[in-house]
Amino acid sequence: MRRSEAVALPLLALIAGLAAFGVFLLLLGKSPIDFYGYVYQAGFGSAFSWENTLSRAAPLLLAALCVAIPARLGLVVIGGEGAIVLGGVAAGVTGASFPGLGLGGIALMAVAGALTGALWIGAVGWMRVRRGVNETISSLLMAYIAIALMNHFVESVFRDPASLNKPSTAPLEEAYRLADMPGMAVHWGLGIGLVACIVSYIVMERTTWGFAARIVGGNVRAAQIQGLPTGRLILGFTALAGSFAGLAGMVEVSAVHGSANGSLAAGYGYTGILIAFLARHNALAIIPVAVLLAGFEASSGLVQRRLDLPDATMLVLQGLVFVAILVSETLVGRFRLFKPETWVRA
């Protein structure tokens, strides 16, 4: 029953958030029925809508993992954006420097992206362990540094001289571009993200490493008394989280942009924070949450065009849902429905 509470409460909160937004629309003189009709139509109502939603969800899966994994160790890392953009640059430069390797080239790019991301967020973990630097602040500030570095790299050191008005690294050859998954117009980034979520779930919930990590998250002192290598655990898992974000950058470069450039800083790292928190840092729960938020974003355009609402509409909706789900956390354990042991006494 506890398990059903963990599913039912967020669902109820989601419905409450959607209902509250409906009231908000009514006050603006817009029909909530139309609104949710359009959200369904453009986000989930047809094959194209699903392709649209899943394409947008792909980078969010990996970005959310960069928040969810450290969170299990009690760390709030919010600077995944930095690892994404630098991972993208590393992948773009690697791909352009080592042509003609076929699938091996794609693997090389993935390693370069993941390694860069691992170093970047691993450094956040290192500062936490060795110097006691707050990881939330340091990761956020390092994201700004990362974006500045990316701009510097693509505009000077690694700039393709032919990219005049949109400074970029040299274009990737066709063989280094991630293709679409079979049967749909969604690139392989989605598959990579899904696999990463499932693997992360197994690591965090079904291995001794994950168990040790969760003990660190529960109580660092207790973990130390038990003799757990807390420092190495934090370093290892922040690096793992960063490698997923770096991989997200590689996917963007290989599947979407074809070279690294300023468009990499698209804010996926920040949307990932929202998704990880909504999923309560459960790697499997990230999948449906990312798809839901991606569906909202996919329908944002149709809502703008048909209802004459501004693009901020979807931000208001996301905010209301986020607050509703946070509030629902305080209700955990308060419903007798979910506590069968109390049924008899009633």
Place this chain on the structure above:
Amino acid sequence: MIDDRQFNRRGFLKSGASLVGLAAAGSLLPLSAARAAPLTVGFIYVGAKDDFGYNQAHAEGAAALKAIEGVTLVEEENVPETVDVQKTMESMINFDGASLIFPTSFGYFDPHILAMAPKYPDVRFQHAGGMWSADKHPMNVGSYFGYIGMGQYLNGIAAGHATKTKKIGFVAAKPIPQVLLNINSFLLGARSVDPTITCQVIFTGEWSMAVKEAEAVNALADQGADVVTCHVDGPKVVMETGAGRGMFLCGYHASQASLAPDKYLTGAEWNWAQVYTEMVNTTLSGGTIPNFVRGGLAQGFIKMSPLGPAVSAEARTQFEATQAEIMKGGFAAIKGPLKDNKGNVIATEGQSFAEDDVALESMDYLVEGVVGSIS
């Protein structure tokens, strides 16, 4: 401003916060609203439609299309240069039946428009920026651009007459050819008034970053510059900060006169309304828009904001004379003898680069008199 929008982003958030006022429930639109127009035109913007800059200029052009019989306009703002814009284009095609799409941000072209065009061969994609080339790109893609550097040259003339310190300032996003041409043209315009004028340039590194833009204007004012212009996506912050520091202002992209009417000298504006109207009329009459379209003041691609009250009679005379000269076509702001600010020769005596010279599209220098560095 676009006055027919019912809500803007800020007002929307505000009313969301207060939740005041009861309004009647909206009319129930059928979900798949039948749109029986002969032509649906889609516009996609990278920022807000009311940013007083790049996006507003395009949105004003798009708004002009509403006057044309049989045209349905669909728009979407704040669309990032990622897979999002590809899906927005597809969404407009699939849900709205758009057959002519204007993805207006420079960064939408490669790879996003190039990815969609082969998939939808019956849809025409028109991109602002002038990157189309016949041997590389699909025929259902077109590009268009204007010689707005000439507008900055005219800005420079107004600035040259207005400055007392002989120092003018430029807030620039990135050191790319289009921006460098604007900076150089602005200074050369001012130097046509007084050859001792210098122009300090500050690069913010981003197309839209309000804090850095405000800091840059303050730094320019601190260094003694008393006229400022810019090339960033939304010039609002530059104009308001500059006016607050008592500087004269030259606008860019759209008119910012309403932000500081007393300080606003003039501005280099896009005139997309004329360009878009012509393209849509061509399509409606069954014709094909040329793939590669460019123009300047003479062709009505750009225009100047009306001169403000701070412009002297002397300045007006020179401004109008030069404008008339440019209207004849073939005007060259970059002409010899000219050196860059490191002492390298750009043009020798008698050598000149007219506004439509392709050599200007790979500009990688700042001319003598511009204080600043590209790298």
